[in-house]
Amino acid sequence: MAEIAVDGLVLRYVLEGPEGAPVVAFSNSLGTTLEMWDVLLPALGGAYRTLRYDTRGHGGSATLDRPTEVADLAGDLAGLMDALGLHRAHLVGLSLGGMTVQDLASRMPERVASATLMATAAVLPSPATWEERARTVRAQGTAAVVEATLGRWFTPGFAEREPGAVRAIRDRFTACDAAGYAVCCGAIGRMDLRPRLSGLTAPTLVIAGRDDPSTPPAMAEEICTHVPQAELVVLPRAAHLLAVERPEATGAYLRAFLDRQV
Secondary structure (H helix, E strand, O other): OEEEEEEEEEEEEEEEEOOOOOOOEEEOOOOOOHHHHOHHHHHHHHOOEEEEEEOOOOOOOOHHHHHOOOOHHHHHHHHHHHHHHOOOOOEEOHHHHHHHHHHHHHOHHHEEEEEEEEEEOEEEEOOOHHHHHHHHHHHHHHHHHHHHHHHHOOOOOOHHHHHHHHHHHHHHHHHHHHHHHHHHHHHHHHHHHHHHHHHHOOOOEEEOOOOOOOHHHHHHHHHHHHOEEEEEEOOOOOOOOHHHHHHHHHOOOOOOOHHHHH
């Protein structure tokens, strides 16, 4: 693991894989860390150089406790790429990470070789819901919302089949900085990326979980109506954290998509 300052904000990251290979940058979901991608990486088979990082306020990245927009999170990723000398990359994001990728890919298309948007949306009503969640977490910590969150993240029975995977996600979620989580809740609540999506001109893969109550397939379909080169995959037996619940299937679709771009 390494750390680097991006415009004064310290971000934790991992950059690994063969030098000279195409770069794939991964952006994590709300309440997780860069480790959420661990089970997906084997699908890339060492053919790509991978960049993972903790979103601000998560894991080992610093928190800025001030009003923040998704555009700020996109700026963090662009700044991290700059600091590491990476001009262009394939971007992959899940949930909040997918929102980050949507914003960056539509604002700076020259930086984006392709975009993969997993279990995400261009708008997530309502602002009041996100404000309430932020207040709860500020007052009681992320442990106050972890059980309800995990109930949306995984299909019934997954915890019984993979207790270790769920325990690791729970532990990182409850360790998340309360202010960092709350700030990102505010960014999601104020977000509406729909007017920007026509600017996302890179080849785009949108993956939805058929059983996802947080960002159901209809939200993925809405993204596809606005993105010129979008293709949609709906995974069965997958809820919100589909890269963790169905890593083999998710990874296979991602690898096939990436291989078509190079």
